[in-house]
Amino acid sequence: FVTRNRKFVIPVKSQVIGEITSDFYESPFTYSLSLPAEPNGTLEDVNHDGKTDTGVMVFAVAYWTNTWGDPYLEKRDQGGGGWSSAYASTKVSDDRDSYLEVYGGKYLVYAPDDKQQFPSGFGTDKKLFTDDDPIMSIPAGWSVIDLDQTPFAIDRSEKPTIDLLEPASSALDDFSKLSYTDAFDKMVDKFKKEYAWTELKNIDWDAKATEFRPRFEEALKNNDKHAYVLALRDFLWSIPDTHVGFDQSLIEDDFLTDTAGGLGFAMRETDDGKIIANFVLQGGSADKAGMKWGAEILSLDGKPTSDVIDATVPWSSPFSNPANKRLQQLRYALRFKLDKGQVEVKFENPGGNEQTAKLDVTN
Incomplete structure (x- = not known):
C-alpha cells in the first residue's frame, strides 16, 4: 500500500x-x-x-x-x-x-x-x-x-x-433474531438489491418468493426447524449459481439417509441422448440381474430414464453450468433411501434384447 x-x-x-x-x-x-x-x-x-x-x-x-x-x-x-x-x-x-x-x-x-x-x-x-x-x-x-x-x-x-x-x-447480515418468514423476506430483498447476475441468469425474485414463501410460513406455523432448513435449502438450490450455498451440516442426516442406497451401476449420457451404464459393480444388484457395461438404461420404476434424470435435484446443488448439473443429476438419480427396497429397471445390453429387472437397493 x-x-x-x-x-x-x-x-x-x-x-x-x-x-x-x-x-x-x-x-x-x-x-x-x-x-x-x-x-x-x-x-x-x-x-x-x-x-x-x-x-x-x-x-x-x-x-x-x-x-x-x-x-x-x-x-x-x-x-x-x-x-x-x-x-x-x-x-x-x-x-x-x-x-x-x-x-x-x-x-x-x-x-x-x-x-x-x-x-x-x-x-x-x-x-x-x-x-x-x-x-x-x-x-x-x-x-x-x-x-x-x-x-x-x-x-x-x-x-x-x-x-x-x-x-x-464484508460483515454478514444477521437475520437470526427474525422469524422464519421475516428472515426469508429479508433474504429475498437482499438478493433483489445486491445479486449481480439477476438479469444475466434471468431470475425472477418475486416469482421465487411466491413459490417458496408458503413453505417458510408452514415451518413457522408448526415451529418446525427441520422444515425451515429444507425450505431454505430448496430455495437456494433453485438459484443457478455455484457460489450460493449454506451450511449443509444442518441437513447432513438427510443427505446420508436420502443417498445411502444404490443399484450397483452408474450411468452417463451419450451425444445422441442415450443413457448407458458406464460402470457395473461386480456382484452388485445390476450385475446379478445381468446388466453389462454399455447397457442402455431405458426406464427407472416405469418412467423414461431421461425424465427421471430431469426431475432429479442433486445434493451437490446449485450449479452455474448446466453441463455440470446434468452430470450430477445422472449421479443422484441412482441414489435412494435404503427403505426404498427395490427399483424396477428396464435396460438393453449391447447386442441384446430389452430386459426388465427389479434391483435391490443396497449400500
Whole structure:
C-alpha cells in the first residue's frame, strides 16, 4: 500500500505465519504471531522530506485463505497482488472516491535504526504516505503504529494486541433474531438489491418468493426447524449459481439417509441422448440381474430414464453450468433411501434384447 502498487505480490520470504489460539468457529477467535528479530521486508522511505533515507518496513496482519501450494501465500492466493482489504489489522476504504485507501487500524513497522521516521497523521488530504503527512521519529526495531490515534500512537509493549477488522461491507447480515418468514423476506430483498447476475441468469425474485414463501410460513406455523432448513435449502438450490450455498451440516442426516442406497451401476449420457451404464459393480444388484457395461438404461420404476434424470435435484446443488448439473443429476438419480427396497429397471445390453429387472437397493 505504501506505493499504491495493486499488483504487488507479498514475497514468501517476508511472510510470517501466525497461529490461531482459540476455537476458530467461536467469534472472536484469538491468534498469536512471533516476529523475527529482523524481517525480510522492503525498506520504504516514507517521510517525503526530499532526502534519501534508509526507510522502514511496513507490515499489516491479515487473515488470508491459503488455497494453493505450501502454507505460504503465492500469487494465486493473493488474487494477483495488492494489499488485504478485509480481516486485516488496517481499515481499508471501499468507498468509490477513496477505494482501497487505508484510513485506520494498526501497522507493524520495523526500523533498522533509530534515525528513521514515519507519518504521525494523515495530513490535510486524509491519505497516508503522501507528501503532506506530518512526520515523527520512531525507535529502532519493531513498533505497532496505531492509526486511530491523533497523533498516531507508538506501542512498544512486549505483547501488543492487534485486532483483525471486518469492514462493514464484508460483515454478514444477521437475520437470526427474525422469524422464519421475516428472515426469508429479508433474504429475498437482499438478493433483489445486491445479486449481480439477476438479469444475466434471468431470475425472477418475486416469482421465487411466491413459490417458496408458503413453505417458510408452514415451518413457522408448526415451529418446525427441520422444515425451515429444507425450505431454505430448496430455495437456494433453485438459484443457478455455484457460489450460493449454506451450511449443509444442518441437513447432513438427510443427505446420508436420502443417498445411502444404490443399484450397483452408474450411468452417463451419450451425444445422441442415450443413457448407458458406464460402470457395473461386480456382484452388485445390476450385475446379478445381468446388466453389462454399455447397457442402455431405458426406464427407472416405469418412467423414461431421461425424465427421471430431469426431475432429479442433486445434493451437490446449485450449479452455474448446466453441463455440470446434468452430470450430477445422472449421479443422484441412482441414489435412494435404503427403505426404498427395490427399483424396477428396464435396460438393453449391447447386442441384446430389452430386459426388465427389479434391483435391490443396497449400500
